[in-house]
Amino acid sequence: MTGVHLYRHLDEMAPWNDRLQVLEVAGIVDEAPEVKTFTFRSDAQTWFRYKPGQFITLELPTADGPLMRTYTLASSPSRPFSISITVKAQAGSIGTRWMFDNLKRGSRIKARGPAGDFSHHNHAAGKYLFISAGSGITPMMSMLRWLNDCAPWTDIAFVNCARRPEEIIFRKELELLGANMPGLSLGFMIEERSSRESWFGHMGRIDAVRLPLLSPDFHEREVFCCGPDPFMRAVRTMLEATGFDMAHYHQESFGAPPVEIPPPATTEAGAVVPAEATVPVRFASSNVDGQCVPGQTVLQAARASGVRISAACEFGLCGTCRVRKVSGDVEMNHNGGILDEEIAEGYILACCSKPLTALEIEA
């Protein structure tokens, strides 16, 4: 995107299609320590159609081969000409660090999606409680930005937790929205003071005493929660203990780190698995006959056989590892990354499917 772009009306443009277009970096902004926002446009002047809170999966072309990483769109579909993701590089990060080091304005990158169910559009309510920690603020920000553009009078309690004041992502924008949206009440909570930014707000961790201080009527709200798994577990446990109706609780997990896979012919303890306990898996497009040891997923068996199936979240959410099953049965425990229609058409998610019988898949 180097030249000057003339404005085109939305109805003169087609929506983004992940099979036909790639993303082009339009801007990169530092948000907080080790946190950056990447804004993308389509390389073909298309617009982006998604629900606030949905995610995309980027294909990062690293020197060691393509790496799939899933990121929530922090932007709002009410501004459909671009999308943005806000990403935090954890210690030892490979994918996110690659983006920090390699993506520049004008870089082009393949992406899949948007996808995902975590959106207030799926659970419309009169009052919301958004509760997030760390980079888990991104889906809340997308929903809040949408509400600011399209329903600014909405009653929203927004509670955000961070380690230190300077690690609160989007703090200035949130304060500005708090001044402009009459129904928005903001509550920040930090764990440690810091010499870099002053702090006069709440300190400690969110618990059954602090939550009612930040949102006294939380029982009446549709709750959306996102953050590290221990944080979400604590919020869940706390709400359950107060008798909160958990049908009104929704959470998004950013997932567990990938686990190294044992080779197919041995158990995790290293013992050789008897041949009769393994299940044959044929990877038809690769013309490879593999084996799945008890407990292994189809994705793990593919890797052990040298067959590449693209995967990102690896817990049945992002849908990247969707493959068609030609024959055989699997037990699939997904987290919403595949539609019922797709299952009826014979598709499975390789990361969360374990063979029950001999299997043939298109991979």
Ligand SMILES: Cc1cc2nc3c(=O)[nH]c(=O)nc-3n(C[C@H](O)[C@H](O)[C@H](O)COP(=O)(O)OP(=O)(O)OC[C@H]3O[C@@H](n4cnc5c(N)ncnc54)[C@H](O)[C@@H]3O)c2cc1C
């Ligand atoms: C639906 C969904 C939405 C997501 N949205 C965002 C988002 O908006 N912003 C964002 O920054 N990330 C988001 N993630 C997480 C993101 O996909 C990556 O898992 C995360 O950025 C780590 O990838 P990496 O390449 O940086 O690190 P990796 O190279 O995968 O791992 C490097 C190090 O980070 C640790 N690690 C791996 N994954 C995580 C994790 N999720 N949390 C903490 N430590 C981890 C590993 O143990 C390892 O030490 C989302 C994930 C999902 C499934």
